[in-house]
Amino acid sequence: METYRMPTVVIMGRDCVIKSGGIFKKTGRKAAVVTGKTSGRLSGALDDVIRAMKDNDIGYMVIDNVDNNPGLDNVRETADIARKAGVDHIVGIGGGSALDSAKTAAVLCTNDITPIELYDGNIVNDPLPILAVPTTAGTGSEVTPYAILTVKEKGTKASYGDDRIFPKYAFLDYKYTGSMDRDVTVDTAADSFSHAFEGYISNRTTRMSRLFALESMKIFIDSFAALRDFSMTEKVREDLLYASMLSGTVISQTGTTALHAMGYALTYNMGIPHGRANGLLFSAYIDELDKENKEMLRELSVKLNIGDISVLSDVFRVLFPERIMIESDKIRKFAEDTLKQKSMKYTPAKLDSERIAGIFRSIVK
Amino acid sequence: METYRMPTVVIMGRDCVIKSGGIFKKTGRKAAVVTGKTSGRLSGALDDVIRAMKDNDIGYMVIDNVDNNPGLDNVRETADIARKAGVDHIVGIGGGSALDSAKTAAVLCTNDITPIELYDGNIVNDPLPILAVPTTAGTGSEVTPYAILTVKEKGTKASYGDDRIFPKYAFLDYKYTGSMDRDVTVDTAADSFSHAFEGYISNRTTRMSRLFALESMKIFIDSFAALRDFSMTEKVREDLLYASMLSGTVISQTGTTALHAMGYALTYNMGIPHGRANGLLFSAYIDELDKENKEMLRELSVKLNIGDISVLSDVFRVLFPERIMIESDKIRKFAEDTLKQKSMKYTPAKLDSERIAGIFRSIVK
Numbered sequence: 243m244e245t246y247r248m249p250t251v252v253i254m255g256r257d258c259v260i261k262s263g264g265i266f267k268k269t270g271r272k273a274a275v276v277t278g279k280t281s282g283r284l285s286g287a288l289d290d291v292i293r294a295m296k297d298n299d300i301g302y303m304v305i306d307n308v309d310n311n312p313g314l315d316n317v318r319e320t321a322d323i324a325r326k327a328g329v330d331h332i333v334g335i336g337g338g339s340a341l342d343s344a345k346t347a348a349v350l351c352t353n354d355i356t357p358i359e360l361y362d363g364n365i366v367n368d369p370l371p372i373l374a375v376p377t378t379a380g381t382g383s384e385v386t387p388y389a390i391l392t393v394k395e396k397g398t399k400a401s402y403g404d405d406r407i408f409p410k411y412a413f414l415d416y417k418y419t420g421s422m423d424r425d426v427t428v429d430t431a432a433d434s435f436s437h438a439f440e441g442y443i444s445n446r447t448t449r450m451s452r453l454f455a456l457e458s459m460k461i462f463i464d465s466f467a468a469l470r471d472f473s474m475t476e477k478v479r480e481d482l483l484y485a486s487m488l489s490g491t492v493i494s495q496t497g498t499t500a501l502h503a504m505g506y507a508l509t510y511n512m513g514i515p516h517g518r519a520n521g522l523l524f525s526a527y528i529d530e531l532d533k534e535n536k537e538m539l540r541e542l543s544v545k546l547n548i549g550d551i552s553v554l555s556d557v558f559r560v561l562f563p564e565r566i567m568i569e570s571d572k573i574r575k576f577a578e579d580t581l582k583q584k585s586m587k588y589t590p591a592k593l594d595s596e597r598i599a600g601i602f603r604s605i606v607k
Numbered sequence: 608m609e610t611y612r613m614p615t616v617v618i619m620g621r622d623c624v625i626k627s628g629g630i631f632k633k634t635g636r637k638a639a640v641v642t643g644k645t646s647g648r649l650s651g652a653l654d655d656v657i658r659a660m661k662d663n664d665i666g667y668m669v670i671d672n673v674d675n676n677p678g679l680d681n682v683r684e685t686a687d688i689a690r691k692a693g694v695d696h697i698v699g700i701g702g703g704s705a706l707d708s709a710k711t712a713a714v715l716c717t718n719d720i721t722p723i724e725l726y727d728g729n730i731v732n733d734p735l736p737i738l739a740v741p742t743t744a745g746t747g748s749e750v751t752p753y754a755i756l757t758v759k760e761k762g763t764k765a766s767y768g769d770d771r772i773f774p775k776y777a778f779l780d781y782k783y784t785g786s787m788d789r790d791v792t793v794d795t796a797a798d799s800f801s802h803a804f805e806g807y808i809s810n811r812t813t814r815m816s817r818l819f820a821l822e823s824m825k826i827f828i829d830s831f832a833a834l835r836d837f838s839m840t841e842k843v844r845e846d847l848l849y850a851s852m853l854s855g856t857v858i859s860q861t862g863t864t865a866l867h868a869m870g871y872a873l874t875y876n877m878g879i880p881h882g883r884a885n886g887l888l889f890s891a892y893i894d895e896l897d898k899e900n901k902e903m904l905r906e907l908s909v910k911l912n913i914g915d916i917s918v919l920s921d922v923f924r925v926l927f928p929e930r931i932m933i934e935s936d937k938i939r940k941f942a943e944d945t946l947k948q949k950s951m952k953y954t955p956a957k958l959d960s961e962r963i964a965g966i967f968r969s970i971v972k
């Protein structure tokens with residue numbers, strides 16, 4: 243039995259925020275606009291949202307305190323400001339950090355719990371309505387029921403999920419992603435691709451998730467040269483933002499797998515951006531999967547029209563040539579932390595501590 | 608700017624109704640189970656729904672009065688019974704007639720209006736929650752915000768739409784479609800294909816609708832031999848039911864085009880089943896479209912891997928070889944009625960009365 247659900251209304255196209263006054267008007271009377279210190283402004287998205295608010299007589303406050311990889315204290319602060327101001331909906335602008343903070347603020351505004359209790363699975367009251375405006379093409383958070391926070395108590399980044407934090411509306415305007423530099427563009431594209439790939443090969447894969455995942459992976463492959471050379475056209479940016487939304491829809495059905503679990507260890511312990519962490523580990527991960535899933539990966543390579551699945555490894559080696567210093571006792575700890583993540587059990591391979599350590603070692607200088 | 612929304616939760620797989628007790632339990636306490644006189648029983652779907660209701664201590668009443676191509680009096684009667692009984696949700700079981708009656712009952716139970724007022728676009732109160740169990744693989748109504756009723760006042764079948772009549776849940780169990788005979792199987796498959804095709808070529812086409820439409824059309828083409836020979840396996844039935852849901856999602860974004868408008872005239876005036884009406888007209892419709900959309904249809908044939916778009920015309924000529932008697936003054940009237948349908952303006956061709964009459968004449972004995 244398979245289930246598919248994705249209740250977010252997705253609005254795509256240039257200037258879609260400005261053109262959607264009717265939606266803003268019917269969502270609420272006073273918004274908390276949650277964003278980071280820079281990306282909302284640099285991308286132009288914050289200006290567009292403020293203009294839409296003003297045009298439609300909606301009260302708003304900007305809360306621009308979101309940290310990269312926000313921790314529980316940071317999201318609590320965001321939520322406290324919004325709650326005290328008595329807002330009735332939340333607009334998130336940015337990458338995954340900002341969107342997941344916005345989702346979390348929406349929950350904490352209506353539920354008198356501490357952030358760590360988000361992980362207990364008992365959110366009682368409906369969160370405030372959430373509107374999501376991504377400024378990167380990677381997170382997919384605009385169409386997922388998940389938020390990922392840095393949890394010191396768990397020693398890693400960890401996600402919680404609730405179908406009521408699917409954003410009500412997602413606004414996909416590729417002009418915002420034009421503010422990303424080469425690294426952020428490539429890192430976030432790798433994040434999006436890993437969502438699609440992991441959802442496709444996951445033990446929880448579904449017919450619908452594969453439909454979305456294949457489309458997203460094809461777009462990434464078609465965009466490879468533009469990413470490698472950072473020769474981004476409007477069309478490529480639009481394609482990648484669309485693909486990122488498709489990939490988010492994929493993981494809304496399937497969750498992620500060991501690659502994300504490993505990536506969290508690199509991000510939490512070494513500060514490597516989330517997408518890059520996945521990108522660095524991808525080639526070794528796919529090689530490891532291929533040992534137990536030859537037929538599935540061969541079929542996938544046919545559907546992607548790439549001849550052989552090793553082409554994907556090559557693509558990631560070219561996009562992420564960097565090698566980093568990790569001490570060997572750290573690698574053992576990362577492997578142990580990885581094994582604790584719940585996404586491990588959706589991985590179609592028996593990855594033990596030694597095999598996971600091997601994947602980490604593949605990126606060591 | 609493009610919008611995508613499809614809020615229905617889709618549950619697919621054998622025995623999915625029986626296995627979804629948790630969903631029934633949280634949807635309401637007393638259901639009206641709306642179905643026709645035969646298909647709910649023959650398919651086994653009614654038995655499964657009743658078992659799920661009993662297993663989960665949900666009160667229910669069966670209203671099995673739905674006519675084929677239900678008219679306004681018929682849906683009003685269904686709704687009156689449900690309203691008087693004080694039900695709090697509606698379960699529709701059947702093809703388009705039953706599902707659209709269920710949707711309409713859900714609206715009329717909470718809105719004190721006459722059925723003709725459904726077409727005024729001012730449904731005030733939220734309809735009751737709707738659960739949909741299709742027993743054919745064609746209508747797609749389980750994932751659309753539309754209901755199509757026979758409206759004597761308009762002299763045709765006509766659809767109304769409201770996003771609040773998207774079913775909350777759709778249960779897709781291919782074992783129910785095994786009760787269809789050859790004609791109903793082929794007719795409904797043609798309906799599903801026409802939804803995908805019309806959504807793909809529509810002036811309102813979107814990137815998301817094309818993704819779903821291509822997948823659905825590919826499945827239909829892969830199932831062609833099984834349909835032609837009526838050699839239906841479980842896999843083919845499962846594929847076609849999945850494709851029908853994809854096609855429904857397509858028209859939820861795009862609506863239909865002139866083919867459906869023409870089909871309604873045949874169904875209303877000559878009693879030809881909806882899917883067969885579309886199937887009969889399809890070959891001439893595509894030939895007519897090809898005069899103004901050579902490039903689009905050539906591209907489509909490449910994506911469908913069928914060499915040339917005329918292959919589709921051939922497929923429909925093989926599935927629908929029948930020719931019928933229509934008097935020539937009737938054809939003129941059908942063409943005039945067709946031109947009044949709102950879907951005409953989404954058709955990517957300047958079809959005037961004469962060209963539409965020509966399409967009708969193509970199926971005359």
